[in-house]
Amino acid sequence: MRHIAALLLALPAAAALAAGGAAWVKLPGGAFRSALKYEDASELQIAPFELQKRPVTNAEFLAFVQANPQWRRDRVASVLAEPRYLSQWAGPTTLGDAAQPQQPVVQVSWFAASAYCEAQGARLPTWSEWEYAAAADETRRDARSDPAWRERILAWYSRPSNKALPRAGLQAPNAWGVQDMHGLVWEWTDDFSSLLVSGDNRMQGDADRLKFCGAGALSMDDRENYAVLMRVAMLSSLEARDTTANLGFRCARDVK
Amino acid sequence: MKTFRNVLFGLPAALLLLAFAAVAAPAQAPLPRDSVYQLPAVLTDQHGKAWDWRSKRGTPQVVAMFYTSCRYVCPLIVDSGKAVEHALGPEERAKLGILLISMDPARDDPRALMQVASKRNLDAAHWSLASPPADSVRSVAGVLGVRYRQLADGEFNHTSALVLLDREGRIVARTEQVGTRLDPEFVAQVRQVLRAP
Numbered sequence: 029m030r031h032i033a034a035l036l037l038a039l040p041a042a043a044a045l046a047a048g049g050a051a052w053v054k055l056p057g058g059a060f061r062s063a064l065k066y067e068d069a070s071e072l073q074i075a076p077f078e079l080q081k082r083p084v085t086n087a088e089f090l091a092f093v094q095a096n097p098q099w100r101r102d103r104v105a106s107v108l109a110e111p112r113y114l115s116q117w118a119g120p121t122t123l124g125d126a127a128q129p130q131q132p133v134v135q136v137s138w139f140a141a142s143a144y145c146e147a148q149g150a151r152l153p154t155w156s157e158w159e160y161a162a163a164a165d166e167t168r169r170d171a172r173s174d175p176a177w178r179e180r181i182l183a184w185y186s187r188p189s190n191k192a193l194p195r196a197g198l199q200a201p202n203a204w205g206v207q208d209m210h211g212l213v214w215e216w217t218d219d220f221s222s223l224l225v226s227g228d229n230r231m232q233g234d235a236d237r238l239k240f241c242g243a244g245a246l247s248m249d250d251r252e253n254y255a256v257l258m259r260v261a262m263l264s265s266l267e268a269r270d271t272t273a274n275l276g277f278r279c280a281r282d283v284k
Numbered sequence: 285m286k287t288f289r290n291v292l293f294g295l296p297a298a299l300l301l302l303a304f305a306a307v308a309a310p311a312q313a314p315l316p317r318d319s320v321y322q323l324p325a326v327l328t329d330q331h332g333k334a335w336d337w338r339s340k341r342g343t344p345q346v347v348a349m350f351y352t353s354c355r356y357v358c359p360l361i362v363d364s365g366k367a368v369e370h371a372l373g374p375e376e377r378a379k380l381g382i383l384l385i386s387m388d389p390a391r392d393d394p395r396a397l398m399q400v401a402s403k404r405n406l407d408a409a410h411w412s413l414a415s416p417p418a419d420s421v422r423s424v425a426g427v428l429g430v431r432y433r434q435l436a437d438g439e440f441n442h443t444s445a446l447v448l449l450d451r452e453g454r455i456v457a458r459t460e461q462v463g464t465r466l467d468p469e470f471v472a473q474v475r476q477v478l479r480a481p
Contacts, residue, residue: 068436105322107427138426139323221425222433224441268426 049088049148050080050197053205054283060160063172063256072156079153079161080278082197082207083215084144086117087129089136092144094121099140108139110269130195132213132276138268141216145279152218153280155263159256162209164202172253181255184211193274210255213276214262223264315341319453320427327385327414330397337383338453340412344477345381345449348462349430349442351388352396357444360463362404364446365411367464371471376478382411385424387432387440389415429458446470450477 057074066072093099093114100121101114114135118124127133136144138152145151153161165171172178199207262275315321321338328334346368350358365382372380386392397413400406406413416424425432432442448457448470457473459466 104317106318107320107322139423142423219422219433221422221431222441224431224433224443264431267429268423 049084050082050278052078052281053081054078055157055161055204055206057160060156060163062156062159063253064159064260072160074156074160076283077153077157077280078283079157079204079206079280080150081201081205083132083213083276083278084141085130085196086123086127086133089114089133089144090117090121090123090129092147096143096147099143104140106269108269109137110271112271113137113140114271116273128195130197131193132196132208134193134213134273134276135271136216136275136277137271138216138220138266141277142218144277148279150279150281152216152277154219155217155223155260157280158209158215158217161202161204161206164204164206164209166200167203169203178253178255181210185255185258213274214259214272216275216277217263218280220263220266221268223260316452316454318455320449320455321453323423323427325416325420325424327412327416328394329412329414330394330401331408332394340381340383340449341453342451343379343381344451344474345383345453346474347383347385347428347447347449348445349385349387349425349428349432351386351440352392352400353388353438354440357442357462359404361444361446362400362406363464364462364466365406366404367466368446368471368474369410371466372474372478376475377410379478380410380474382406384411384413385428386413386415387421387425387430387442388434388438389418389421391438428455448473448477450480 055074055077057076060072060074061070062072097103098105099109101109101117102120104113112135114120114133116127116135118126123129142152163170163172165174165177168174194212196212197207199211201207202209266272266275315338319341321341325337326334327337346365348361348364350361352358361384365384368380368382369377386397392415397415401408401411401413428445428447430443430445432440434440443460444462445458445460446462447455450456456477457470459470461467461470
């Protein structure tokens with residue numbers, strides 16, 4: 029009996045690996061008010077989509093690298109991934125002690141994350157999809173106006189980031205059934221490079237240097253939402269080949 | 285962005301050395317890992333021809349992203365390309381390609397691209413105006429370091445940059461100063477790349 033129980037416990041993990049990653053959660057979408065102020069729309073319409081339940085793990089990314097050797101850290105084009113790409117792994121196809129199989133994969137570039145999702149017949153979520161899924165807490169689909177919830181998220185951002193990352197998929201699912209949207213890693217979005225945040229003094233007194241075509245940079249509609257503000261500031265500072273020690277990703281796909 | 289630029293300004297010396305090494309190599313040597321052509325991209329130009337952007341390998345390029353319906357900054361991007369040409373002698377000019385890549389492939393079909401080429405009198409021998417497939421735009425922008433967002437009215441917010449690629453597609457210099465007044469350092473880099481054997 030105990031054997032059967034152990035087998036049953038092991039099954040979902042094995043099934044998830046065989047299917048190429050985490051389970052998918054369907055989100056209905058609809059009207060959504062972003063914490064960002066877009067000059068062209070006050071309310072966004074989000075189409076129904078599916079999102080991976082938790083971030084992609086080292087084990088999953090290793091399987092991808094083994095199947096697609098052009099994404100090994102010793103073979104990848106340097107325009108697509110900077111030198112720190114997968115540097116936490118012991119070798120090009122070995123995780124080692126510093127990268128546990130169930131930890132979220134980090135030190136991945138936007139190009140590598142996109143290629144992984146494409147290999148699963150998926151894509152990275154858009155910023156709006158991510159923000160919408162991340163607005164929920166365990167019981168409410170939009171908990172953003174609750175100061176206690178904001179405090180909880182901010183407590184994570186204030187923790188030192190040099191400690192080992194927890195495993196992916198340990199947190200209680202949010203109201204959509206998605207895990208680890210806050211409190212584990214930062215995550216790439218497909219359109220990270222559409223977040224045009226004006227770099228304060230770069231814009232001042234330099235009218236000849238037209239940084240932006242069109243109406244200008246994004247600003248915040250909800251200045252109290254530091255969690256979103258920090259995500260946006262971080263994503264807007266990255267180049268597509270950049271990697272960081274606490275930046276991972278999960279995939280999304282359209283609902284057919 | 286700033287550190288990225290600093291790194292790039294440190295590169296030319298190393299690139300020169302690599303360029304000398306490339307002379308000895310056969311024509312079909314593997315692409316350097318730091319070449320933007322490592323990203324596969326098939327572009328469709330103002331003549332309706334589709335080609336892998338790797339076919340530009342062998343000719344230094346000044347590359348910028350734009351879109352044809354843009355009324356403000358994008359004409360300045362064309363001005364920039366022309367200003368680079370004017371700063372060069374005829375012999376130098378013949379050895380440089382100018383590649384304008386659209387971030388709006390949905391609207392920038394060959395006809396729309398050709399309209400800009402004709403209206404602005406762009407010499408087809410040196411100028412390519414081309415659109416990537418819709419799902420490649422962000423990747424192409426990614427290797428060129430360009431950020432953009434499409435607005436509800438179809439316009440784009442975007443950063444403007446001229447990027448100089450050497451023969452192998454390596455980024456040698458970039459400038460965000462667009463218009464008829466060029467960054468003299470950028471022009472000097474263009475000359476240097478054209479002089480490299």
